Amino acid sequence: MSRAVPATALALAAPLLLGTGAAAAEGRLVISVYGFAQDEFKALVYDPFEALCECELVVETGNSVERLAKLEARKDDPEIDMAVMSTHDALAASRAGITQPIDVARLSNHAKLYDIAKDPLGDHLGIGYTFYATSIAYRSDKVEIESWGDLFKPELAGRVAFPNVTTNQGPPALHMLGKAMGDDGAELAAPIAAVAERRDDIVTFYERSSQVAQLMQQEEILAAPIGRFAWSAYTKMDLPMAWATPSEGQTGGMNVMILTEGAKNEDLAYEFMDYWLSTEIQTALAEALIDSPANAEVSVDEATAANLTYGQETVESLDLLSPSVILDNREGWLERWNAEVAQ
Amino acid sequence: MFSSRSEGLALALPGALFAALVFLLPVGLLLAEGFRSESGWTIGAYVDFFESARNRTIFWRTLRLGALVTLAAAIIGYAAAFAIVSLGESARGRLVGLVILPLMISPVARTYAWIVILGRTGIVNRALEAIGLTDEPVRFLFTETAVFIGLLQLFLPLMILSLVSALENLPRDAIPAARVLGASWWQVFARVVLPLTREGLVIGGTLVFTGALTAFITPAILGGSKVLMLETLLYQRVTVANDFASASVIAMILIVMSFSANLLLRRLAAARRGARTGTIKARTLAAGTTR
Numbered sequence: 001m002s003r004a005v006p007a008t009a010l011a012l013a014a015p016l017l018l019g020t021g022a023a024a025a026e027g028r029l030v031i032s033v034y035g036f037a038q039d040e041f042k043a044l045v046y047d048p049f050e051a052l053c054e055c056e057l058v059v060e061t062g063n064s065v066e067r068l069a070k071l072e073a074r075k076d077d078p079e080i081d082m083a084v085m086s087t088h089d090a091l092a093a094s095r096a097g098i099t100q101p102i103d104v105a106r107l108s109n110h111a112k113l114y115d116i117a118k119d120p121l122g123d124h125l126g127i128g129y130t131f132y133a134t135s136i137a138y139r140s141d142k143v144e145i146e147s148w149g150d151l152f153k154p155e156l157a158g159r160v161a162f163p164n165v166t167t168n169q170g171p172p173a174l175h176m177l178g179k180a181m182g183d184d185g186a187e188l189a190a191p192i193a194a195v196a197e198r199r200d201d202i203v204t205f206y207e208r209s210s211q212v213a214q215l216m217q218q219e220e221i222l223a224a225p226i227g228r229f230a231w232s233a234y235t236k237m238d239l240p241m242a243w244a245t246p247s248e249g250q251t252g253g254m255n256v257m258i259l260t261e262g263a264k265n266e267d268l269a270y271e272f273m274d275y276w277l278s279t280e281i282q283t284a285l286a287e288a289l290i291d292s293p294a295n296a297e298v299s300v301d302e303a304t305a306a307n308l309t310y311g312q313e314t315v316e317s318l319d320l321l322s323p324s325v326i327l328d329n330r331e332g333w334l335e336r337w338n339a340e341v342a343q
Numbered sequence: 344m345f346s347s348r349s350e351g352l353a354l355a356l357p358g359a360l361f362a363a364l365v366f367l368l369p370v371g372l373l374l375a376e377g378f379r380s381e382s383g384w385t386i387g388a389y390v391d392f393f394e395s396a397r398n399r400t401i402f403w404r405t406l407r408l409g410a411l412v413t414l415a416a417a418i419i420g421y422a423a424a425f426a427i428v429s430l431g432e433s434a435r436g437r438l439v440g441l442v443i444l445p446l447m448i449s450p451v452a453r454t455y456a457w458i459v460i461l462g463r464t465g466i467v468n469r470a471l472e473a474i475g476l477t478d479e480p481v482r483f484l485f486t487e488t489a490v491f492i493g494l495l496q497l498f499l500p501l502m503i504l505s506l507v508s509a510l511e512n513l514p515r516d517a518i519p520a521a522r523v524l525g526a527s528w529w530q531v532f533a534r535v536v537l538p539l540t541r542e543g544l545v546i547g548g549t550l551v552f553t554g555a556l557t558a559f560i561t562p563a564i565l566g567g568s569k570v571l572m573l574e575t576l577l578y579q580r581v582t583v584a585n586d587f588a589s590a591s592v593i594a595m596i597l598i599v600m601s602f603s604a605n606l607l608l609r610r611l612a613a614a615r616r617g618a619r620t621g622t623i624k625a626r627t628l629a630a631g632t633t634r
Contacts, residue, residue, distance in 0.1 A: 065585045158482060164568045166583040204485040205568045214455075218462045220484065334584075338397050342568060 027055035029268040032071065032083035034255075035061040037290045044284045049275050055268055064089050071098050071260065081263040082272060086168060088326035090126040090256045095327075099258045101125055106270045109277040109295065114315050117254065117294035121323060126256030129276055130291035133252040133309040133318055134172050137216065137234050138223035140242035145223060147246050148173075149180035152194070157201040161212055161224040164205040165192075165337040171330065172251035173225040175321050179248045186325050188333055196340035205341070216241070227252070232289055232307040249319045252309065255291075286310070370594075377591030392592045398576070405573045406600065408487065409555040412494045413502075413604075416551045417544065419495075420502035421532075427503070428510045439507065442500045450497060454564045457493050458484060461565075485567045493561040498554045502547035509543025510536075541612035548608045553601040573597055 033041070038061060050057050060067070064085055071080060075098055085093065093099050102124045104110040110118065110127065117128025138145045143155055151160055163169035174191040175184060183190035195202065203221050206212050209230035215221045217237055226234075234241045257273050259266070275281060282295040292309040293300075300310065309315070377388045392398050427438045445453065459465055461483040468480040483489045517539065521531045537544070562572040571579070577593040580586040 063582060065582055069585055166568075166579065199569075203482070207568060211564075211567075214458065218459060219464055220462050338395075342397060342571070 027053075027265075027268070028058060029053075029055055029082070029265050029272055030058045030060065030080045031269075031272065032060045032062075032067050032080045034084065035063070037288075040285075040288050040290050044288060044290075045276060045281055048281075049272060052275070053268060053271055057272075068093060072096055075261075078260045078262050078264070080260055081265045082257060082259055082269040084129065084255055084257050087120050087126060087128075087254050087256055087320075087323040088330075090258050091121055091323040091327050093258060094121065094125045098260060099125055100261045100263075102127055102257075102259050102273070103270075107274045107277060109274055109279070112279065112295045112297045113277065114294055114296045114312070116315060116318070116320070120254055120256060126258050127273065127277070128254045128256050128294045129282075130285075130294055131252060131254035131309055131315070131318070131320075132292055133228040133250040133314065134169050134176075134225060135228070135246065135250040136223055136244040137212075137226045137231065138242055138244060139216075139240060141240045142222045145242075145244040145246065147180050148176040148225075148248050150246075151177070151223060151225070152198055152201070156223055157198075158203065159220075159222040160202055161204050161206050161215055161221045162195060162202050163225055164207050165333055165341075167207055168253050169209075169225060169227055170205075171326060171333060172253065172321050174333075176225075176246070176248055176251050176319070179319075180246070186329050187336070188329070189336065192333070192336050192340055199341060213237075228292070228307075228309045235307065249317050250314075252318050252320055254294075254320060373587070373591050374595055374598075375591075376587050377595055379588075388588045388592050389595075392589060392596075401571050401573060401576050402596070404487065404570070405556060408491055408494065408572065409552050409600070409604075411491060412498065412555040413548050413552045415491075415495050416499050416502040417548060419499060420506045420547060421536075423503045424506035424510050427507050428513075439504070442503050442507075445496070446500050450558075450560050451564075453497065454493055454561050457489065457496070457565055461489055461492070484565065485569045487566070487570055489565040490562050490570055490572070493565045494555045494558055497558065497561055498551040501550040501554065505543040505547030505550065506540060507543075509540035513539050545605075545608045545612050549601075549605045552604045556597055556600055 038059070042059075046057050046059060060070075060080065062070070067083065067085065068089055071078070071083065071093060074080070075096070078098075083093075090099065104118075104124050104127070107127070113128065117131065120126060120128050136145050136148070136151065143153065144150070150156075151162070163173055165171060165174070171188065174188045174195070177191035177194065178184040178188055181190050181194060203215065204211075206215075206224070209226055210233075212221070212224045212226055213230065213233040216224065216234065216239070219239075228243075231243060257276070259269055259273075263269055277295060279295055279297045282291075282293040282298045283300065285291045286293045286298055286300050286308055287304055289304065289307050296312065300308070305311065309318075378384050378386065380387055393402075423442070427435055427442075430438065461467055463480040463482070467483065468477075471477045471481060483492075513536065517535050518531055521535045526534065556572075557574055558572075559574045559578065562570065562575050563578070566572065566575070568575075568579075573593050573596060577590050577597075580589040580593070
């Protein structure tokens with residue numbers, strides 16, 4: 001018995017011990033990305049890149065919180081070389097010392113990007129590779145939307161959904177609502193109070209875009225602020241749907257690429273980032289309706305463009321919350337929201 | 344040579360190690376997280392949790408919905424179980440099959456079906472309008488009512504199955520005997536059926552209550568962020584705020600609630616047994632209908 005125990009324990013533990021022993025191999029790039037559309041990314045980006053670089057590409061996925069926590073846990077010995085995340089998560093990562101500035105001279109496609117994507121964080125801590133507009137999707141036969149304030153029209157009472165403050169759409173939508181109310185303070189006090197006051201008129205504070213599409217489809221709601229990336233589902237509905245261009249403008253969000261501090265495969269990471277930003281790959285991702293292009297040289301047909309956040313004019317009209325405003329205020333927003341709106 | 348005792352231990356070892364490694368250790372670590380702070384061990388996280396009015400609302404809502412769902416399941420469950428055991432063998436099998444059927448369908452699909460059924464244009468609202476109860480569609484979705492309906496539908500089969508097997512073991516002539524002795528239907532239920540089927544009720548009640556407390560998909564889809572329950576709050580704390588301390592507190596509260604419910608139900612059953620068995624025995628003996 002006494003000898004059997006450690007032997008069994010060893011046998012059980014062996015795979016665990018061996019698993020951690022593998023060091024970063026040569027020609028092996030590890031990236032951390034969002035979990036969505038991975039089949040398409042594999043076909044359009046990962047596989048062609050692997051063929052090109054003759055290296056191995058390891059892809060880790062997960063939601064932003066998990067991925068950020070993992071990067072932070074491995075800060076001193078990073079296994080991930082390159083990651084993509086929202087601008088504010090990237091700023092959080094840089095403040096935590098996880099990232100390093102990107103030498104844009106090593107990215108031949110950097111000059112082709114729209115200006116807002118070139119250096120959204122400052123010091124080239126992140127390079128924008130896609131962005132999306134956030135505006136109001138609505139039933140054009142039932143209601144007219146010309147301002148963010150129209151979400152609270154009497155005819156929309158009990159027929160409108162609003163993004164939860166914890167989603168990426170929440171704070172930008174509140175910001176635009178504040179703008180419409182003439183109070184766009186970074187604390188979002190006025191718009192949160194306005195939402196709280198009309199809490200019963202709002203069907204739900206949604207957490208997933210797919211949920212809104214279903215509510216719209218079964219005519220539970222007539223309007224909701226959504227991200228443009230979800231729009232194509234609405235155009236396929238057998239209902240008169242419209243995308244609002246409110247007088248205060250549209251808002252949205254941007255995703256950036258970051259390079260980890262101490263990345264073990266920096267050269268490959270640069271090669272991969274440049275590849276992803278190239279006109280060819282950005283076009284392929286746009287045509288597959290996966291990511292709106294940050295590369296200004298991408299040209300797509302009208303039907304494709306209608307499903308994306310596309311073109312100089314649209315890009316210039318975006319009123320994005322700055323990543324530092326989001327990062328410095330989101331705890332406060334959540335607290336205010338929980339106290340006033342959520343019960 | 345191994346004694347039979349050490350042989351038994353050796354056989355149990357792989358299973359025990361597996362359970363310790365993948366269940367006890369992570370759960371223990373998670374629960375310990377709730378008592379840890381930079382300065383040492385503390386119950387600060389628990390104090391913080393209950394100091395928030397919002398958390399208290401969510402705590403009471405979870406307890407209330409869990410209790411209401413269990414009560415409703417018990418009432419409907421007894422009626423359904425009576426109906427089932429009163430039938431012949433083959434009809435009984437078919438009905439039990441029907442009760443089990445929903446358990447074979449994914450809870451996600453079932454819950455999404457409720458979104459359609461309870462919606463503005465769903466059959467519930469159309470029926471209410473047709474019989475003239477309302478002019479305007481009633482809003483069910485994202486209310487406690489919707490979560491209650493969803494949870495009840497989800498867990499009712501467990502209660503019915505527990506009660507069917509308990510009623511099947513009820514002495515066949517206990518009810519006629521009580522009736523002959525002049526007991527009303529309510530007295531028959533309270534003094535004969537309930538005490539004799541208490542085990543089924545305890546098992547069913549524990550399963551339904553624990554299930555309702557720890558269900559995630561139903562409150563997430565039918566309640567959303569407007570009707571948060573402890574389980575959906577736990578998920579939100581982890582995925583949105585990476586706040587494992589709160590998650591640990593909520594996990595501990597859920598565990599304590601589940602164990603307390605089981606204990607309470609057992610106590611109630613035991614108390615009833617003590618109070619009732621004497622009289623029932625005396626009466627059934629007097630009527631000469633003991634088995």
